[in-house]
Amino acid sequence: MGIREEWLKADGSSFPGKTYVECLLKPVFNDQRDYLFHAMFQVHRAHVLMLCDKGILSAADAKKILQAVEELSRCNHKELQYDPRYEDLFFMMEARMTEKIGTELAGNMHIARSRNDMGVAMYRIVLRERLLELIGKVLTLREVLLEVCEEHLETVMPAYTHTQPAQPTTLSHYLLAIHDVTERDTRRLWSAYHNVNRSPLGAAAITTTGFDICRDMVKESLGFAGTVENSYDAIAGADYLLETAAATIVLMTNMGRWIQDFLLFCTREFDAFRIADPYVQISSIMPQKRNPVSVEHSRSLASSAVADAQAVCTMIHNTPFGDIVDTEDDLQPHLYRAMDKSMRVLDLMSAVIRTMEVNRERLLQKAREGYITITELADAMVREKGIPFRTAHHIASQLAQKAYREGKELYDLSPEMIELVTKDVLGTKIALTHEELSRVSDPLYFIEVRKCPGGPSPAETKRMLEERKTRTSQDRRGWQEQHDALEEAERKLCRRVQEFIRGA
Incomplete structure (x- = not known):
């Protein structure tokens, strides 16, 4: 017997071979069992009621x-195990229906319906639930950020560009920037949600059906906000998956950037943030260590979530424009994992931010170092001495270099040093008093005068904070309304089924 014959004898000579079962059918069955079971029966309920209402x-x-x-x-679906007699969970449940009510009735429940539109509907039901949960956790992070912002309107810190100390700002200003990025992430997730929350049912295989069905009736029973009207689009369109994956990628990429900041800020060298004890781990051999594992794992999980979501985009890329349910069997778990990991990151970082201690004195001291208020010195020369901006900038640069060579900070500069440098640059001396030098080297003054819209001035930051609190509250109310609407749709459908069974 040749190698081919020996292999087929062991693996099976007809579909499905043992290798196909172990590598594909069994894992897909487990995913369907874990993720789609509840949605499958919701679709059954809505479809059968519609068929009855329409007299079919x-x-x-x-x-x-x-x-x-x-x-x-x-039934306890968690106990269901793959059975080689059935291709997947759908056919297993159909077989059990047949055992209970016979072949004819079990088959008739699928009138005007296909595995295609049913599968897409189940995916959309599960995905909208996960999106809504993810949006809820994003809103929690925004609420936490705003809580902490309110405590730190006057907590001075350095802002960084090119990883170098650039100018003074406040912790509130910095955290508001994170909030605003996260608010845009919320909008992207809502956009994905609204496109996911549309019913494909009634499209059947891809061209609808000759039966007189009502697509809107099923849509409303399942709590969908709209219908994917074109039946070809309902089956072939996969942009609802891509949009969800893309929104997740952007969310986790954005978070990963400031999570990296947090890891730096809680090092002993920075000593800006102290992570609360429940979220740090002591070294097994070095008892002085306070390892910020919660932040480290958040960074890693964010990257992993991006990878899973990117896999979704890659799997759909160049997939033919038609039924992709088989592809989705392999694809959907990547999306669920990406969202699950994202939610873990959001939970962890919300807890970290809400409970961390901020070393205000250390941050203020760092904001007084590295000549980072010298922009204000140049601005003061323009405003008060009438010097052209580029010239003032050059003078400030020469002062910073001279101070560095002499081991001095900006607040150490004397009027004599200003005169010396301005004489070299302009050919004439410019005098600044000790009071003027003290003011332009003070990070608090630097921040206070930056009252332009969006600036770090405490008054301006407070204005921004109040606006964002209002918007976040509105977003939370909208989220709750949507959450309640889905729950009510499910209760209403289940209630109608029970009343129908009792009354029919």
């Missing part, structure tokens, strides 16, 4: 089908 199924037949649907839906 009799009330008596619909009652028998729905009784079996309710009975099967109460």
Whole structure:
């Protein structure tokens, strides 16, 4: 017997071979069981009721089908195991329906429906629930950021460009910037949610059906906000997946950037943030260590979430414009994992930010170092001495270099040094008093005069903070309304099924 014959004898000579089962069918079955079981039965309920309402199924037949649907839906789906007699969970449940109500009724529940539109509907139901949960956690992070912002309107710190200390700002100004990025992430996630929350049911395989069905009736029963009107689009369109993946990628990429900042800020060298004890780990051999593992894992998980979401985009790329349910069987778990990891990152960082201690004195001291207020010295020369800006900038640069060579900070500069440098640059001396030098070297003054819209002045930051608190509250109310609407749609559908069974 040749190698080919020996292999086929062991693996099986007909579909599905053992290798196909172990590598594909069993993992796909487990994913369907874990993620789609509940959504499958919601779709059954809505579809059967619609068929009855439209007179396609009799009330008596619909009652028998729905009784079996309710009975099967109460089984402990976590205990279900792959059975080689059935291709997947869908066919296993259909076989169990057949055992209960017979082949004819079990088959009739699928009138005017295909695995295609049913599969996409289940994916959308599960995905909208996860998106809504993810948005809720993003809102929590925004709320936490605003809470901490309010405590640090006057907490001075250096702002960095090119990883170098650049100018003084406040911790509130910095955290508001993170909030504003996260607020835009919220908008992107809502956009994905609204495109996901549309019903494909009624598209059947790809061209609808000859039966007189009502797509809107099923849409409303399942709490969808709209219908994917074009039936080809309902089956072939995958941009709802891409948009969800892309929004997740942007969210985690944005978070990863400032998480990296946090890791630096809580080093002993920076000594700006102290992570609360529940979120640090002591070294097994070095008892002085306070390892910020919560932040480290957040950084790693954010990267992993991006990778899973990117896998979704890659898997859809160049997929033919048609039914991709089989591709989605492999694809969906990547998206679920990306969102699950994102939620873990959001939970961790919300806890870290809410409980961390801020070393205000250390941050203020760092804002007094490295000549980072010298922009204000140049500005003062323009405003008060009438010197052209580029000339003033050159003078400030020469002063910084001279101070560095002499081991001095800006607040150490004397009027004599100003006169010396201005004489070299301009050919004439410019005098600044000790009081003027003290003012332009003070990071608090630097911040206070920056009252332009969006600036770090405490008054301006307070204005921005109040606006963002209002918007976040509105977003939270909108989220709660959507959350309640989905729950009410599900309760209403289940209630109608029970009333139908009792009354039919």
